[in-house]
Amino acid sequence: MEYSINTFEKLLEECRINNKKIYEIMQEKEAYDLEITVETVREKVYKNILAMKAAIKNGINSKEKSYSGLCGDDCYKLKEKYSKVPSLFGKLYEKITMYSLATTEENLRMNKIVACPTAGSCGIVPAVIIALSEEKELTKDDEINALITAGTIGFVVSSKVAMAGAVAGCQAECGVASMMAAASVVQILGGNEFQIVNAAALAIKNLLGLTCDPVAGLVEIPCVKRNAFLAVHAITAAELALADIESKIPPDEVIDAMVQTGQLMSPLLKETSKGGLSLTKSGILLNERLGK
């Protein structure tokens, strides 16, 4: 079907008029635009889910460092810690934090991951969906519905801003990933369409101005750990949304604020490694050491 979903308002309107879920609108639109069947769209989505699972599986047991030697063993450390002292928040929390680190560390090893929406933010959506899938024993269809729902959020946001740290800072990478993950959680837990969109808005509202200041220009510091933090952040947004706690600023306006904030941010804080963490005493030292 030819749906117009360039804003959250329009997306919810299409859901209402057609009495459909967000993922149904998106998969039908995608099938129409790409001239393929809905089934093919869903299989393409599932291919990505399988790649996400493979990255987690490869990453969870690895402690291979990145080329820089700065990162690569955080997931391993966390797994060791949990085996001795379990998380305060239980098994699901353990999986979400480990899976996000596992995926992101595979990325910095120059191994295979799924950009979601970008590579620097590749750990957030998979960690949440796969951890929930295991703990809640989701079906293949549930997983696909969750990832399409997540993708729809990114799709709407991308009509207003390009997903690149160089354009709008980390808001547009890990920030959007956290929105997507929050939406997928609400979908998995059976929330309604407004709650799904609202969860996304709540997530990004609390990440406005997030800088992209990677030390030595590498997708390592602070990117790896940030993926774990923002995967958990997504859960908070989803829980609030499921309680019908609304963003008082409507979702589309929150995105406008995000875009404007991105424009106002200095280029020094947008993937140029010329400010923030990269310009700390230690950040500069690491950069000089790696330059040799």
Added chain:
Amino acid sequence: MKQRSLFDVISPIMIGPSSSHTAGAVRLGLLVKNIYELTPKRVKFILYNSFAQTGRGHGTDKGLMAGLFGYGVDSDHIKNIFTMHQVQNTVYSYEYAQNPDRHPNSVDFILDGEINMKISGNSIGAGKVEIIKIDDFDVKIRGEFNTLLLFYKDKPGMISKVSTLIQDENINIASLECDRNARGQTASMCICLDSEISADIINKIQKIDDVYFVRNVKKLED
């Protein structure tokens, strides 16, 4: 015209670490390969702005090279591209520059060989790319459509001659853009097509008087 997709957001399956700086670089290299078509003897890459600032750390240099030699964004060869035989047989260099007039993630490919060509492109986010300039001509090639690229003598009737040949094969034109350096001199045409075009039609277009250069720039795989 820009049609967006769900799979802009939850793809590609790729080698890390950066969608704009690694996968985007590979895709730019692949598009340049599709435009240049030959194996260059010498290649110089000029990286601008964020590409210059953080490109090395993101493997941008490896990605650009891997694409130029036809390796995709999920290829295990990207990591070790400089040890590949074909690459070692090519003379290559990298320069790093700042230019506020250029996109944050921008690159020039300067290719020497049977023909010489300078191709400029941008990585515009989430692995998406655009070729913006070939030699002196503004172009717009994003690898989302099979794109017919022509250089020809600027004179009346050229667009109609070309589009008639395409129409005869019942192929729909998604978009068409032209540019020229001066009236009556060389012009360029970029035609985005909704389906595959046959070698036969490309041959016919090549035989039109005053068409200097034709390329069928294949769209990029996911």
